[in-house]
Amino acid sequence: MKAKKRFLSLVLFGGIICIGLTQCAKDGAEGPAGTNGTNGVDASVVSTADQTAYNSANGLKGGLAYNEFFIPQTDFPQPADTLITNHPDFFRCASCHGMDLLGVNGAAITNVPAATTPNVSSINLNTYAAAHNIKQIFDAVKHTGGRLRQAITYNSLTSLNSNMPDYGLIMGDGMIWNIVKYLKENAVNTDKLYDLTTSGAYPGGVASFTNIGKDGNAIKGKVYYNANCTTAGCHNSTGSIPSTVETVGSILRAEPANAYHLIKFGFPGTAMINLPYQLTAMPDTTLQNLFKAISDTTAFPN
Ligand code: HEC
Incomplete structure (x- = not known):
């Protein structure tokens, strides 16, 4: 928790107010909409263009972006939208999926949702990334025109909901490919680093590391x-x-x-x-x- 606060203390950038996520904060020209069909049916074909984009992606920048995509070091255009920088936990992959990618079954089992903190996802992104090809992962992140998700909505300017944001409206394709490469190649399966034991259940469960x-x-x-x-x-x-x-x-x-x-x-x-x-x-x-x-x-x- 303390480290998380450390991350967040850095993210309070000033910025020009930017109205509407679709009008700002892209890191490049928008590519074609995801072709992942409707309501979660994934595309399975990786085109040559997909593979080329993946090959030239930077998974280390993707790792930074997984934690905080809206900082300049990820090449995100500045100033970032204040909707994002004022409510970073509702947009950071890591806040909903955990730094260990394990969601509620990892270290984030201890988290408790609050006005400033979303629910943690039940998905295990380690196994998801291993079981899906690069195009499927890309489409899951950039789901514009594909998978059905509810829009992020404000609640009295203090809380957003816990739905996965539509990153097709926020990031350019290059950044999404960086994140796909991170998930495929540069994230570390924490089983290699320590043994995790959990007890209780999310929210407010207990995680111990041995x-x-x-x-x-x-x-x-x-x-x-x-x-x-x-x-x-x-x-x-x-x-x-x-x-x-x-x-x-x-x-x-x-x-x-x-x-x-x-x-x-x-x-x-x-x-x-x-x-x-x-x-x-x-x-x-x-x-x-x-x-x-x-x-x-x-x-x-x-
Ligand atoms: C506010 C919470 C939240 C944030 C932020 C978030 N996600 Fe998710 N994510 C979810 C939830 C909830 C699900 C499962 C339900 C769904 O499909 O919406 C999910 C599902 C996924 C899936 C699996 C897709 C599927 O349908 O099986 C992937 C991959 C994923 N997220 C990656 C990411 C990445 C990468 C980021 C950051 C760029 C991110 N998520 C940010 C909440 C979030």
Whole structure:
């Protein structure tokens, strides 16, 4: 939760009021409407144009966009629509689907919907992305002209509903392809990083994380940490964070799904930009090694 607040504290951009989602906030020319038929019947054919668009997409930008698509680092045109930036949780994929992609069956089982927070989806996007081809995923996100969804509506300017937004009205195709590539290739199945146990039920269930780092190598993780995370005064050798009393260890152990995303995709707006990994994806083994090293409460105390 704390990390989520950290993400959100960055998103309060000023901006020119832009009337109507259809009139602004596109990141490129709109492509043809999705051909996913009606009411959830998917297209199954991947055209050459689809494949070409997918191949040139950037899954690391897609990862950033999964968390916060409306920031400049994702190439989203600025200023972003204030309907979005004033109510970010109703538009961020991660707020409805979880940073671990597991929806109500993941870390977000603990969430509780509120005026500023939507319901969490029951869909598992890990298995969805594995079971569907790139065009099907694209159409599920850009469902203009296809799958039936209810429109987002205001409720007294304090709350929006929990329906999946029609991103065909918000994003250009390029950004949607980036997100498709993220879901297909760059998201990490958190089963590789830790064991998740849940109890109770959404909303307000309990999630616990054990066996953090699982198959990782702590020695390699520490070597990597010392070489990459302590430079320029960012963190000290035991995991201090300059801007807070929290530590690398306390955050990673309490919120491992948020932590993996921060480490791999960076935290735009802070020094934690992690630029190299926006050019080349961090391998899962590096994350596993880091997780293993940082699971050690002596080496990385709270
Ligand atoms: C406000 C909540 C909300 C947000 C934000 C949201 N979704 Fe969803 N999403 C849902 C719900 C609810 C469903 C399941 C029901 C449905 O199809 O509407 C869903 C379904 C899906 C599906 C499966 C489609 C299907 O019909 O089987 C995919 C893929 C998906 N979302 C991806 C995304 C991506 C990618 C983003 C961000 C660009 C996103 N969602 C943002 C709520 C949300």
